[in-house]
Amino acid sequence: MLKLEKVNAFYGRIQALRGISLHVAEGEIVAVIGSNGAGKSTLLNTISGMIPARGGQIVFAGRPIAGLPPEKIVRLGISQVPERRQIFSTMSVMDNLILGAYHRYGRDGRQAVERDLDFVFEIFPRLQERIGQTAGTLSGGEQQMLALGRGWMAKPRLLLMDEPSLGLAPLMAREIFRVSGRLRERGTTILVVEQNAHAALALADRAYVMEEGQVVLEGKSSDLASDQRVQKAYLGKATTPPSSPSP
Amino acid sequence: MKRIRSHGNAIGVVLFAAVIAALGAVDVFRPFGLRFSDLTGRIVTMDTMIRIGILTIVVVGLNLLMGYAGQISLGQAGFYALGAYASGILTTLAARHGILPGIADTWWWAWLAMIAGMILTGGFAYLVGRPILRLKGNYLAMATLGLGFIINIVSGEFPGLTGGNDGLTEIPRLRIGGFALWPMQRYYFLVWGMAILVIVVAVNIVNSRVGRALRAIHTNETAAGTSGVDTERVKVQALVISAVLASLAGSLYAHFQSAVSPNPFGFTVSVQLVTMAAVGGLSSIWGAPFGVATLFVISDLLQSRMENVLHIQGGGYEMILYGILLVLIMIFLPAGVTTSGVEWVRRLRRRWARSSGVETV
Numbered sequence: 001m002l003k004l005e006k007v008n009a010f011y012g013r014i015q016a017l018r019g020i021s022l023h024v025a026e027g028e029i030v031a032v033i034g035s036n037g038a039g040k041s042t043l044l045n046t047i048s049g050m051i052p053a054r055g056g057q058i059v060f061a062g063r064p065i066a067g068l069p070p071e072k073i074v075r076l077g078i079s080q081v082p083e084r085r086q087i088f089s090t091m092s093v094m095d096n097l098i099l100g101a102y103h104r105y106g107r108d109g110r111q112a113v114e115r116d117l118d119f120v121f122e123i124f125p126r127l128q129e130r131i132g133q134t135a136g137t138l139s140g141g142e143q144q145m146l147a148l149g150r151g152w153m154a155k156p157r158l159l160l161m162d163e164p165s166l167g168l169a170p171l172m173a174r175e176i177f178r179v180s181g182r183l184r185e186r187g188t189t190i191l192v193v194e195q196n197a198h199a200a201l202a203l204a205d206r207a208y209v210m211e212e213g214q215v216v217l218e219g220k221s222s223d224l225a226s227d228q229r230v231q232k233a234y235l236g237k238a239t240t241p242p243s244s245p246s247p
Numbered sequence: 248m249k250r251i252r253s254h255g256n257a258i259g260v261v262l263f264a265a266v267i268a269a270l271g272a273v274d275v276f277r278p279f280g281l282r283f284s285d286l287t288g289r290i291v292t293m294d295t296m297i298r299i300g301i302l303t304i305v306v307v308g309l310n311l312l313m314g315y316a317g318q319i320s321l322g323q324a325g326f327y328a329l330g331a332y333a334s335g336i337l338t339t340l341a342a343r344h345g346i347l348p349g350i351a352d353t354w355w356w357a358w359l360a361m362i363a364g365m366i367l368t369g370g371f372a373y374l375v376g377r378p379i380l381r382l383k384g385n386y387l388a389m390a391t392l393g394l395g396f397i398i399n400i401v402s403g404e405f406p407g408l409t410g411g412n413d414g415l416t417e418i419p420r421l422r423i424g425g426f427a428l429w430p431m432q433r434y435y436f437l438v439w440g441m442a443i444l445v446i447v448v449a450v451n452i453v454n455s456r457v458g459r460a461l462r463a464i465h466t467n468e469t470a471a472g473t474s475g476v477d478t479e480r481v482k483v484q485a486l487v488i489s490a491v492l493a494s495l496a497g498s499l500y501a502h503f504q505s506a507v508s509p510n511p512f513g514f515t516v517s518v519q520l521v522t523m524a525a526v527g528g529l530s531s532i533w534g535a536p537f538g539v540a541t542l543f544v545i546s547d548l549l550q551s552r553m554e555n556v557l558h559i560q561g562g563g564y565e566m567i568l569y570g571i572l573l574v575l576i577m578i579f580l581p582a583g584v585t586t587s588g589v590e591w592v593r594r595l596r597r598r599w600a601r602s603s604g605v606e607t608v
Contacts, residue, residue: 048473074475086470088463099463103475105456154475 001026001189002047002078002158007056007066009039009046016042018213019056024158029180029190031204031221033197033234039213040193041083044160047191048080049073061157075103079156083163085147089136093127096135096146100153108155119186120149123179141172148176152183159183161192165199177203197234201225209234259533264443270296271435290544293431297503299539300438304496306524306535307442307449308489313521314529315453316485317465318380319388322395323520326368326490328402328512330497333364335415335507336408342419354422361498365491372490376483395517403509414508421502438499442536445492449532452488461485515566522569525576528583537585545572 002024009017016039024030032040045051047058049070058066065073079100088096097120101113121128124145130138135146144164151159161180165173177199180190194200201207201221209217209230217224224230274283274293284292305327312318337360341351350356379390403412410416420429421437428437452458460481463471472478501507519542527538549568580587 050469050473069477070472071475071477074473079475080473082470082473086467086473088466088470090466091459091462095459095462099459099471099474099476102456102460150474 001061002191003057003059004047005057005059007046007058008054009042009051010054011042011051016213017046020210020213020215022208022215022218024189024191026157026189027184027187028206029184029192029204031200031207032191032193032210033195033200033207033230034210035234036195038210040210041162042213043210044080044162044191044193047073048078048160050080071103074154074156077155077157078160079151079154079158080160081147081151081162081164083166085140085143087135087143087146087150089134091135092132093135093138093146094131096150097127097153100150101155104153104155113153116153116155120152123182124149141168141175144168144172144176145179148179152188156188158189158191161190163193163195165194165196173199197230201235260443260447263533267439267443268436271432271439274432274435290547291540293435295543295547297431297435297438299536299543300435300442301496301499301503302520302523302539303442303536304445304499305493305520306527306539307445307532308492309520309524310527310529310532310535311449311452311461312485312489313524314531315458315461315465316482317461318482318485319384319521320391320486320489321388321514321517321521322391322393322398323489323493324512324514324516325395325398326372326493327497327500327516327520328398328507328509329368329371329490330361330364330494331501331507331512332402332409332415332497333367333494334360334498334501335418337363338419338501339415339417340408354424357419357421357502361495364498365494368494368497369487369491372487373483376486377479380479380482380486392514392517395514399509399513402512410508412509414506414510416506418501418505418507420505434503438503441495441499445495446532446535453532457481457484518566518569522573525573526584528586531583531586534583534585538583541584542569542572 004020004022006019006021007017008015008019020039020043022030022032032043034040042051046053047065049065049068049072053066056066057064060073060076060078063076065076065078068076088099091099097117098113101108101116104113126142127145127149130142135143138146148161148164151161164176164180168176173196180192180203184190192200192204201224204221206219207221207224208215209224217227217230219227225235270283270286273281273286282293283296284290305323309320309323312320334357338351338357341347341356375394379387379394382390402409405411406413420427421434422428428434453461460471460476463474463476464478464481468478497512500511523538523542524535525538526541527534527536545568576584582590
């Protein structure tokens with residue numbers, strides 16, 4: 001469904017992606033794990049069109065999408081739940097959700113949008129309780145729910161999730177991951193980027209490990225979770241304690 | 248299905264229209280020999296009320312552009328001038344040179360000219376909007392400022408067309424068939440009818456899909472883009488709507504004054520318009536008429552009373568006051584006088600309710 005081949009991208013003058021190749025098949029949940037600054041967010045922003053890809057190819061559903069503006073890419077069926085949530089903080093919960101369905105109004109009609117709203121309220125009853133509240137006054141977890149709900153309101157074929165557990169209490173993070181599983185049951189393919197490797201590997205079918213803008217490892221989640229290097233670097237199961245504390 | 252579309256406050260519209268109509272009716276029927284201006288202690292006259300109505304239309308456009316789309320325009324007087332000149336040129340030149348006989352002297356020619364002005368101004372805004380709206384903040388302010396200056400200067404050139412610095416005179420009054428929309432008492436109803444219509448349409452835009460997109464851009468342009476909002480296009484749409492409204496107001500002004508010249512469309516006017524929008528509340532369509540009226544009353548009072556108090560002549564001090572007013576409002580009432588006023592009333596009522604032991608929701 002999505003295929004990246006040798007994609008480069010720059011963040012200012014710094015090369016953030018160095019020849020990334022990966023693929024996501026329909027119906028899969030794929031995780032990209034890696035430490036801070038490995039280029040995970042840049043990867044998602046490049047796919048969604050916020051950062052231009054320089055060199056390489058991005059193909060979605062048989063169509064090259066590199067170079068298209070973000071709003072076109074949303075229309076093709078890729079929706080991003082941005083890092084740090086990026087909700088419309090001065091607008092109501094309801095307005096935020098409806099904005100997610102912005103491009104679907106003419107195409108699908110109001111009734112389809114209403115049905116999807118009902119689904120969002122079913123998986124996140126908290127949002128329904130806060131329907132008229134200004135989004136900026138929600139708690140961090142509720143804001144993440146809203147961002148996820150808004151992303152899903154675009155009815156994407158592929159949902160990109162950027163650090164969904166960032167800054168959330170463990171219980172809330174678990175809730176977000178549980179819902180991601182439910183979205184997949186509804187036929188949404190998910191590409192999730194996470195620092196929390198534990199949770200990401202538990203959720204995903206397959207995973208990629210990124211370091212310094214490159215994919216260094218890939219495979220089934222279960223295989224990666226038992227991989228020595230991954231355990232040591234990302235899952236905190238070091239066999240010997242690290243000799244020097246990292247800065 | 249009612250969850251998505253919120254309804255504009257129909258009662259408010261009817262109430263506002265009724266007050267406006269009642270005020271106008273005073274001058275028509277003269278109860279007890281009273282005139283309109285007597286009601287306001289001679290401060291606000293019928294003439295002033297019409298000007299307030301005309302500028303309300305421009306300020307509603309600015310509200311959409313600045314308060315909702317978050318894009319500043321310091322050149323709105325330019326679009327206002329384009330409408331005025333379109334009406335002025337089309338209704339005087341054709342008749343004077345005997346072009347289009349049998350058409351240019353009909354009653355509907357002026358209305359056609361008004362619509363042509365709106366289309367031209369909207370088209371112009373669309374053309375300049377694409378490049379200009381890529382700019383942000385101060386740069387956008389500078390660009391729109393320059394645009395206003397250019398229109399103002401050009402309108403003083405080409406005397407054959409625009410009448411140069413003297414402008415155009417003898418612009419005919421508006422008519423509908425044989426019914427003249429003049430004297431002033433009749434024009435009052437036309438202007439305020441249009442102003443209220445514009446307010447209602449604007450309130451509906453704000454509560455529509457486009458309005459939601461505008462607010463989204465204002466709050467977080469990047470997130471709006473990832474939600475599928477074509478930010479460029481929506482911003483240009485807001486500019487075009489505001490330009491079309493300014494043009495409509497310009498045409499109404501031309502037929503009201505029966506004359507146009509570069510003078511009333513200068514930079515000062517653009518600043519006044521922004522101040523009016525800010526006083527009324529940038530994100531409050533209903534604030535527009537009150538913002539306009541507030542500044543009119545203040546500047547009229549200044550002009551009539553200030554001379555006696557300070558012994559200064561001339562209008563220069565007005566600009567100083569506008570500046571001070573704008574700064575004070577931005578510091579103390581960032582949501583505008585009307586919005587903040589409503590908020591205060593609400594807070595007072597809540598406090599009163601609490602102290603008297605009544606539970607409010």
